[in-house]
Amino acid sequence: MISRELSSKIFAPQSIAIVGASADPAKTGYRPLRYLIDGGYRGKIYPVNPRVSDINGIQCVPSVAALPDRPDLAFILLSADGAIEAVEECGKAGVGIAMVLASGFSEAGVEGHNRTKRLAEAAQRAGIRLIGPSCLGLANLHEKLILTGNAAFAEPGLSPGDVFCASQSGSMIGALLSRGRSKGVNFAGLVSVGGELDLSLGALCEATLDDPRIKSYMLFLETLNDAPALRRFAVGAAERGKPIVALKLGRSAAAAELATSHTGGLAGEDHVASAFLADCGIARVETLEALLEAGSLLSRVSSKRNARRAAAVGVVTTTGGGAALVVDQLGMRGIDVVEPDEATLNAIRATGVDIESGRIADLTLAGTRQETMRAALEAMLASPQYDMVVTVVGSSARFQPEIAVKPIVDVGSENGRLAAFIVPEAPEALAMLRDAGIPVFRTPEACADSIAAAFARGVARALERPREIEGPSHLLDEIEGYELLSQLGVASAEAKAVNSDDEPDPALFPAAVKVLGRDIAHKTDLGGVELGIRSTADFREAVDRIRATVSQRAPTLSLDRVVMQRMATGAVGELLLGYRIDPQAGPIIMVAAGGVMTELLQDRSVRMAPVDFDTAREMLAELKSLPLLTGFRGRPVGDVEAAVKAIVALSRLAERAEVVELEINPLMVMPAGQGAVAVDVLARVRTTS
Numbered sequence: 001m002i003s004r005e006l007s008s009k010i011f012a013p014q015s016i017a018i019v020g021a022s023a024d025p026a027k028t029g030y031r032p033l034r035y036l037i038d039g040g041y042r043g044k045i046y047p048v049n050p051r052v053s054d055i056n057g058i059q060c061v062p063s064v065a066a067l068p069d070r071p072d073l074a075f076i077l078l079s080a081d082g083a084i085e086a087v088e089e090c091g092k093a094g095v096g097i098a099m100v101l102a103s104g105f106s107e108a109g110v111e112g113h114n115r116t117k118r119l120a121e122a123a124q125r126a127g128i129r130l131i132g133p134s135c136l137g138l139a140n141l142h143e144k145l146i147l148t149g150n151a152a153f154a155e156p157g158l159s160p161g162d163v164f165c166a167s168q169s170g171s172m173i174g175a176l177l178s179r180g181r182s183k184g185v186n187f188a189g190l191v192s193v194g195g196e197l198d199l200s201l202g203a204l205c206e207a208t209l210d211d212p213r214i215k216s217y218m219l220f221l222e223t224l225n226d227a228p229a230l231r232r233f234a235v236g237a238a239e240r241g242k243p244i245v246a247l248k249l250g251r252s253a254a255a256a257e258l259a260t261s262h263t264g265g266l267a268g269e270d271h272v273a274s275a276f277l278a279d280c281g282i283a284r285v286e287t288l289e290a291l292l293e294a295g296s297l298l299s300r301v302s303s304k305r306n307a308r309r310a311a312a313v314g315v316v317t318t319t320g321g322g323a324a325l326v327v328d329q330l331g332m333r334g335i336d337v338v339e340p341d342e343a344t345l346n347a348i349r350a351t352g353v354d355i356e357s358g359r360i361a362d363l364t365l366a367g368t369r370q371e372t373m374r375a376a377l378e379a380m381l382a383s384p385q386y387d388m389v390v391t392v393v394g395s396s397a398r399f400q401p402e403i404a405v406k407p408i409v410d411v412g413s414e415n416g417r418l419a420a421f422i423v424p425e426a427p428e429a430l431a432m433l434r435d436a437g438i439p440v441f442r443t444p445e446a447c448a449d450s451i452a453a454a455f456a457r458g459v460a461r462a463l464e465r466p467r468e469i470e471g472p473s474h475l476l477d478e479i480e481g482y483e484l485l486s487q488l489g490v491a492s493a494e495a496k497a498v499n500s501d502d503e504p505d506p507a508l509f510p511a512a513v514k515v516l517g518r519d520i521a522h523k524t525d526l527g528g529v530e531l532g533i534r535s536t537a538d539f540r541e542a543v544d545r546i547r548a549t550v551s552q553r554a555p556t557l558s559l560d561r562v563v564m565q566r567m568a569t570g571a572v573g574e575l576l577l578g579y580r581i582d583p584q585a586g587p588i589i590m591v592a593a594g595g596v597m598t599e600l601l602q603d604r605s606v607r608m609a610p611v612d613f614d615t616a617r618e619m620l621a622e623l624k625s626l627p628l629l630t631g632f633r634g635r636p637v638g639d640v641e642a643a644v645k646a647i648v649a650l651s652r653l654a655e656r657a658e659v660v661e662l663e664i665n666p667l668m669v670m671p672a673g674q675g676a677v678a679v680d681v682l683a684r685v686r687t688t689s
Contacts, residue, residue: 001232002199006129007207009097011140011189013072014043016147017095019064019086020077021047023055028101028149029077032137033058035146035153042144046071064089073097075137075147080104080112083133084119091126098123100132101149105195107134120197131204135194136170142188142213150174150192161186162215163295164208166201168193168222176218180292183442184434188214202229209236216295219246219282224273224584228465234280238460243298244282245453247291248273271606274456276585279608281460283453289446294453297439300416301388301454311455312338314386316361316376318368319394322423322444323360326390329448335455338385347379368396374407381415388417388451393429397422401429412438421447463608465586466657469686473660475519478563481681484662488649492678493668495565500547504539504564512679513542514563515550521682526553531567539564568679572638573629574666575676577646579609579653581661587654591616591647593625594666609651616647629669638669642676660684 002010016036022029033047033055047055050062061067064074064086074095076086083102090098105116116133123130131138137148141160146153152174163185167173170192177190189208193201201219206229208214217237224230237244250270277284283298285291313330315337317323327337339359340348348355351372353363363376373391380389397404405420409432412418419439422429433440441447476484482492497516498504504511515528523529527549530542547559574594581587589611592604605619620626620640629638646667653659662683669676 002203002207004210006097009072010131010204011138011208011211012143012145015046015069015071015073016041016043017046017048017061017064017067017071017074017090018077019048019074019090020082021049021055021060022077023049023052030055031149031151031153032075032077032147035148038156039146039158040144041146044069044071064093064095067093070094073099073147075099075101077101077149080108080115080133084115084122087119087122087128087130088126091122091128095128097129097131099135099137099147100130100194101135101137102132103134105133105197107195116195116197123198130198131191132194133197134170136173136192138189138191139173139187140189141186148173148190148192152178155181159186160213161188162213163187163218164205164211164214164216165190165218165220166193166205167191167220168196168201168225169220170194172220176220176292179288183292184431185292185295196225200226200229202226202231202233205230206233206236209233209240209242214242216242216299217244218291218295219244219248220291221246221248221273222250224276227276227585231276231280231460231463234282235460235462238281243295244280245291245294245298245450246277246282246284247286247288248277248284271604272582272585272588275588275606275608278456278458279461279463281457283450283457285449285453287445287449289441289443290449290453293439293441293446294450296434296437297419297450298454300437300439310334310336311387311451312336312385313451314338314340314361314380314383314389315359315392316363316373316380316389317392317394318363318365318373318396319392319423320360320362320364322394322421323362323392325423325444326392326421326447327359329444330451333448333452335448335452340380341383341385344379344383344385347382348376351375368404370403370407374411377407377411377418381411381417386417387455388419390419390421390447390451392421392423393426395424397426397429398424401426401432405429405432408433408438409436412436419447419451463586463654466581466654469657471687473684473686475521476683476685477516477518477520478514478523478681479516480518481662481683482678484659484683485664485678485681488652490646490649490664490678491675492681493566493568495563497561498564500543500560500562504533504536506536508564508566510534510567510569511539512563512565512567513539513546514565515546515557515559516561516563517557520554520557523680526550526557533564565679568668568670568677570674571668571670572636573625573669575643575669576604576663576665577650577667578663578665579650579659579661581659587651589619589647589651591619591623591643593623597625607651609654611648611651613644613648616644616651619647620644637672639672639675640669642674643667643669646676646678658686660686 047060049060074090076083080102083100136150139146173190421441479497511533513530576592576594578590587609589609590606605622631637664678
């Protein structure tokens, strides 16, 4: 965690060295000095440039070594190789913190990786904390500090606000600044974290938590770099009542790294990111508009809603077409728009509006009367049906904003579950609602995106990642995997290792016979599985077939032993349960449709591990295939609670650092009251002393 002193030197430095400051207004190196002067920065500024005597009337220093005193912060604007030398010089001069703008490091191939190593070593030798590389700078508008090379900060008259923005993309802080200003969003501060070689986004945000001028956070993410620091920050923000909204890129990208099991393929990078952010209480939005507009909604909607059911939203409007836009967008995100019940309809009808039942509470033109709209909103919000009510305002908002939005302001100031979507372009109405603290949206996409993100987040929890174990890993053989499951309290079908030339155990008929050995990821692909074995003769034939096929596909594999396992019969359905340690986010648990349906349906739910019983039930409820276990079309009801217990047990592997991944596929779910049993397991563990 960054100390209070270090935080002060980063976000409120008393003196700054700009290493590589330029006198040419066309160059990036000119901007930071210009912005500091124009913004009214009150500290000392030392432009470091050996070729000119002064820039904008401020005397230049020829080198870092020639600095008259030790600045709190250095912003290094040199090339990649020059930046490395400058970091070393800053260390000798006693500078404790350096921001490096240059690119050409880890993103630039082998040569870039070598530079990254040199930069890290230089900073370590010098005792310097780094922000960057590829850092475009930072701003603290309350302290009149604008230290960035981003051209958007030339914007005049920037007003300090209460939102802190952190971005892993350098240019985005300028885009968010300008776009936010057009929406009435004013920032307390912004930081571009760049390559996060040392100080990460999470660590820098964590350092601002106790600033009372910051009320909420906005994050633009490309990766989950330094996830432990990001989680600490999120937990701290939740404790202080400061909501976080994030836009993370990569929803359509393939997983960066796939594990050996199906768990690696199905729980790809983006699914893990969503699970991690939700577990941290961070609202993940999909659109740039929602990133900028969701903050006021998050501050009014609790993340402690009962997540075991879908969020229920009511919609009241004077324009059916505009409301339908919101309904469609909410439905695409899994949010139910619920028809008002009879009591709510009667309360609205009591105002004299002959409203018809339907998914949308359409007041038609009668709703343009203030008293009618107010009564309708009060009736909707009084109903226990709704987690949130959205009012959709039509054309009257443009030319009669004081009439159109006054009922919303009156009711919304007393109830945090109200939001608004303004259909026409109506800047005055938008401003009136924003000033009143009412969540208001300019597009149906941003409205639905923000609501879905608010309800998808969980309660931030502090989780300790398992200690890391160095060294190689290996797959256990199937019998060893069942022994591990037994330790966790997860049942498996009876199985034993049998020498392939020995007599089979008749007590296990009908049996499955499988090739046995470590580091076998997929036995079926090797031709190493035979099912429905009912006699000694069948066993011999099965072993011969396995030997013939496997010896061709895996000639080095020992075929001395096989698994003989009693076949589980009478199952209602099959699940896949998977656990693995994600290299960025940490331990995850996944449940999916199992058996042959796994890859076909791609039906899964992912959480950070460990999970409790309620969360395990939520995960099962998210599966589209769950009805197959709960009596769909007269099918028998499965022992879902046994599956819940297995999910919870498997998730507790998060307490065992030696297990890298474990997958049960399938877990056979028996009829209600008869349990659930694993009939195949894949487990990878670290080799320990």
